[in-house]
Amino acid sequence: MKKISIISACTDLGLKIDGSKLGAQALTEGLKPSNISQNYILKGSKKSEESHSNSDSNDINSFVSKFDDLLLEIHEIHFEENMNNAEKDAYYTKMHNLVLAVKALDSKNEKRNLEEINEFNQKLYNITRKVIQNGEFPLLVGGDHITAIGSSLGSIKENKNMGIIWFDSHADFNTYPTSVTGNLHGLPLAVATHYEKSILADFHDGPFYNFKNAVIVGGRDIDPWEWSNVLDAGVTVFSTEDIKKYGVEEICKKAFAIASNGTDGVHISFDLDLIDPTVAPGVSIPAKNGINLEETYALADEITKYSNIIKSADLVEYNPLFDKNNVTKEIATNILNKWIEKF
Numbered sequence: 354m355k356k357i358s359i360i361s362a363c364t365d366l367g368l369k370i371d372g373s374k375l376g377a378q379a380l381t382e383g384l385k386p387s388n389i390s391q392n393y394i395l396k397g398s399k400k401s402e403e404s405h406s407n408s409d410s411n412d413i414n415s416f417v418s419k420f421d422d423l424l425l426e427i428h429e430i431h432f433e434e435n436m437n438n439a440e441k442d443a444y445y446t447k448m449h450n451l452v453l454a455v456k457a458l459d460s461k462n463e464k465r466n467l468e469e470i471n472e473f474n475q476k477l478y479n480i481t482r483k484v485i486q487n488g489e490f491p492l493l494v495g496g497d498h499i500t501a502i503g504s505s506l507g508s509i510k511e512n513k514n515m516g517i518i519w520f521d522s523h524a525d526f527n528t529y530p531t532s533v534t535g536n537l538h539g540l541p542l543a544v545a546t547h548y549e550k551s552i553l554a555d556f557h558d559g560p561f562y563n564f565k566n567a568v569i570v571g572g573r574d575i576d577p578w579e580w581s582n583v584l585d586a587g588v589t590v591f592s593t594e595d596i597k598k599y600g601v602e603e604i605c606k607k608a609f610a611i612a613s614n615g616t617d618g619v620h621i622s623f624d625l626d627l628i629d630p631t632v633a634p635g636v637s638i639p640a641k642n643g644i645n646l647e648e649t650y651a652l653a654d655e656i657t658k659y660s661n662i663i664k665s666a667d668l669v670e671y672n673p674l675f676d677k678n679n680v681t682k683e684i685a686t687n688i689l690n691k692w693i694e695k696f
Contacts, residue, residue, distance in 0.1 A: 625681065
């Protein structure tokens with residue numbers, strides 16, 4: 354049994370939606386301390402949090418209205434692997450123009466909180482490395498998913514050769530040029546695999562996760578251009594539909610086989626919006642048609658069977674502001690306690 358160090362990442366700097374910064378401390382209140390060595394608490398800077406929460410409501414409402422219109426256009430465009438070159442060129446041109454249009458609506462928030470996010474993730478990166486150097490297991494509790502940049506890169510820096518499994522309804526595989534909103538929480542897996550090379554990992558000089566050892570489990574709400582990034586990189590995706598069709602055990606078996614093939618370990622990152630919002634409403638970016646409660650706990654159990662190759666882990670995106678009767682908190686706390694007991 355490993356000694357666990359909890360890293361509470363209290364920030365929502367990667368989002369426009371407030372609340373997930375409150376999630377980490379809310380979840381750690383319910384953890385069983387028997388196997389926990391330390392609880393490191395990291396908070397976003399005061400400057401970041403103030404600028405993040407003082408947006409003008411009229412600006413937001415105007416943005417949302419125009420953004421929704423553009424989003425309808427975006428989701429009418431479909432990328433197909435068998436497109437000819439002319440069709441692909443037309444696709445990319447239209448997507449590029451739509452992305453520019455969205456960013457023009459929100460130009461004042463372009464690369465929002467970039468400096469603060471990098472500062473936060475560098476601290477998280479250093480703590481993750483320290484925990485591993487001390488012979489302990491780093492378990493990050495978020496916080497929005499931008500925090501996985503610091504944890505995953507800190508882990509691979511120490512463990513050198515790793516795979517990664519991204520349990521999430523979203524791929525988080527945008528680059529800044531392909532991000533529809535410019536919100537940086539949509540980029541972390543692309544950063545961890547070095548597909549996004551520019552702006553969010555200046556503190557890390559490698560190694561990065563290999564595309565062939567990167568797996569997304571539960572993907573179902575993926576932007577069209579982001580999906581083309583995933584196809585281009587060759588990252589494996591198992592959808593929520595795949596989980597329901599083949600079962601949790603089979604999908605985990607395949608995912609861990611891919612992530613561990615030729616590597617010395619695996620980092621896992623679990624976003625609570627993988628779960629259907631009717632079951633777990635306390636998340637910032639819900640996506641319908643997720644896994645049910647039985648599948649959630651089966652997945653949490655199945656993950657522990659691979660504890661011998663899991664070197665680090667995240668559980669992120671609990672937002673208590675959207676929770677109902679603490680049901681999401683209870684689910685997340687149960688998952689964490691299961692991992693703490695069996696990792």
